[in-house]
Amino acid sequence: MSRAHLSRRLSDADTIRLFAEHHIVQVRRRKNGEITKVKHVAWGWMDPKAYYAAQEFHALLPKLIEGGYRVKSALWGMQLSIFGFSVPVGGSIPAYAVSKLALSLAEGHPENAAIWGAALALPFGDIFILEQMLADMIGVSVAVGQGITGAVISGIDIGVAEWTTFLNAFPKF
Numbered sequence: 001m002s003r004a005h006l007s008r009r010l011s012d013a014d015t016i017r018l019f020a021e022h023h024i025v026q027v028r029r030r031k032n033g034e035i036t037k038v039k040h041v042a043w044g045w046m047d048p049k050a051y052y053a054a055q056e057f058h059a060l061l062p063k064l065i066e067g068g069y070r071v072k073s074a075l076w077g078m079q080l081s082i083f084g085f086s087v088p089v090g091g092s093i094p095a096y097a098v099s100k101l102a103l104s105l106a107e108g109h110p111e112n113a114a115i116w117g118a119a120l121a122l123p124f125g126d127i128f129i130l131e132q133m134l135a136d137m138i139g140v141s142v143a144v145g146q147g148i149t150g151a152v153i154s155g156i157d158i159g160v161a162e163w164t165t166f167l168n169a170f171p172k173f
Contacts, residue, residue, distance in 0.1 A: 022055070068123020075126050094120060097129045 010018070018024045019041065028037040028045075038051045046054075078090035097120045104112035119125035 065123050072126050
């Protein structure tokens with residue numbers, strides 16, 4: 001029985017290019033040349049499908065982060081024009097988060113302050129801030145680690161009638 005033919009050895013320039021661009025150190029192939037395993041410099045041996053998925057995620061991640069910061073910029077820059085005057089409504093989002101951060105530090109809860117700081121700095125953190133603002137607005141006390149759905153309601157039973165009253169309080173256009 002004869003040995004399988006080995007893949008041709010790559011030049012040093014091609015090996016360096018593979019490492020620099022794709023972080024590939026080594027590749028395992030079948031006799032027919034099909035790639036069976038890829039050795040990533042940080043994650044070790046992995047299936048080619050998993051490597052491909054990691055590459056696609058790596059390409060998508062910067063766009064996702066940029067989108068989060070664009071949403072943050074749009075929300076913070078939001079203005080409401082009333083009779084020719086502009087009121088910067090979006091400034092209430094970081095102001096609310098900074099006040100909650102300061103309040104958490106004053107009460108001796110550094111873990112809550114870290115959550116508020118992360119919500120201010122990270123993309124899509126405004127979703128958490130807006131959820132907390134809504135909870136405070138409707139009178140529901142919400143723990144920082146929970147959402148409105150997992151809220152601890154302090155003696156308030158918010159039912160259909162209360163929601164209807166709340167929604168009817170807004171002017172109809």
